[in-house]
Amino acid sequence: xxxxxxxxxxxxxxxxxxxxxxxxxxxxxxxxxxxxxxxxxxxxxxxxxxxxxxxxxxxxxxxxxxxxxxxxxxxxxxxxxxxxxxxxxxxxxxxxxxxxxxxxxxxxxxxxxxxxxxxxxxxxxxxxxxxxxxxxxxxxxxxxxxxxxxxxxxxxxxxxxxxxxxxxxxxxxxx
Numbered sequence: 338x339x340x341x342x343x344x345x346x347x348x349x350x351x352x353x354x355x356x357x358x359x360x361x362x363x364x365x366x367x368x369x370x371x372x373x374x375x376x377x378x379x380x381x382x383x384x385x386x387x388x389x390x391x392x393x394x395x396x397x398x399x400x401x402x403x404x405x406x407x408x409x410x411x412x413x414x415x416x417x418x419x420x421x422x423x424x425x426x427x428x429x430x431x432x433x434x435x436x437x438x439x440x441x442x443x444x445x446x447x448x449x450x451x452x453x454x455x456x457x458x459x460x461x462x463x464x465x466x467x468x469x470x471x472x473x474x475x476x477x478x479x480x481x482x483x484x485x486x487x488x489x490x491x492x493x494x495x496x497x498x499x500x501x502x503x504x505x506x507x508x509x510x511x512x
Contacts, residue, residue, distance in 0.1 A: 354400055358415065359444045361460035366490040367448065371400050379405060379414075380450065383497040387486065391505035395497065396450040403448070417447045418455055418468050423481060428468075431484040437466065442483060458490065465493040 354371060356363055374381065379402030385393040403415050412420040425439045441461050445468070449456035454469035465487040471480045487493035 354404070355415075358446050358460060359419065361444060363446060363460065364458060364463045364490050366494075367458060370490065370494065371403065374399050377401055381499075383449075383499060384501050385486065385497050386502055387496050389484075391503065392501040394452065395456055397456075397497070398448055398450075415447050418445050418457055419443055419447075423470075425481075428481045428483060431469075431482045435485040437483045437485070442468065456486065463489050465490060 354368060356368060376399045378399055380396040381399055383395045383397050385395050398414050404413055406412070407414050407417050425443050428437070428439060428442050430436050437459065438461075441459050444460055445457035445466070446460055447455045447457045447468075448465075451467065451469075453471075454467060456465060456467050458464075459466055464485060467484045467486055469482045469484070471482055487496060
């Protein structure tokens with residue numbers, strides 16, 4: 338006898354990674370990486386290092402986490418910035434030599450949390466960026482910064498590790 342297995346949409350999403358978002362392809366290097374992770378946890382702690390950062394803590398979403406509901410229960414984690422209640426016109430590049438457009442931020446694909454924001458893929462060119470909300474709630478000032486971390490996901494992978502490198506750390510804490 339043939340049995341038909343009915344699965345929920347949530348089960349389908351958990352087992353099938355999306356390959357496009359907002360009409361743009363997600364870089365294959367990222368898709369290969371996320372499929373290689375087998376953790377049932379929602380996030381995996383990593384450390385980011387480059388010429389400006391020493392052991393910056395990054396909670397990289399696993400496939401399970403990426404496809405689960407965010408805090409607001411209205412979106413998935415990868416949609417956190419693009420569906421967020423941000424005044425996108427106030428987004429500025431942290432370094433003027435590395436510009437980013439409002440449309441690039443509005444159509445980004447979030448892949449990780451940090452103490453002060455999120456790491457995302459710019460789906461226009463595949464580069465990796467950090468989005469930080471530097472708003473001043475007391476004085477009602479919206480201010481957001483984007484900092485380029487890598488030209489591609491493959492380049493980003495070369496800058497992250499499971500363990501800290503050296504003894505210098507960013508002054509932030511998830512606790």
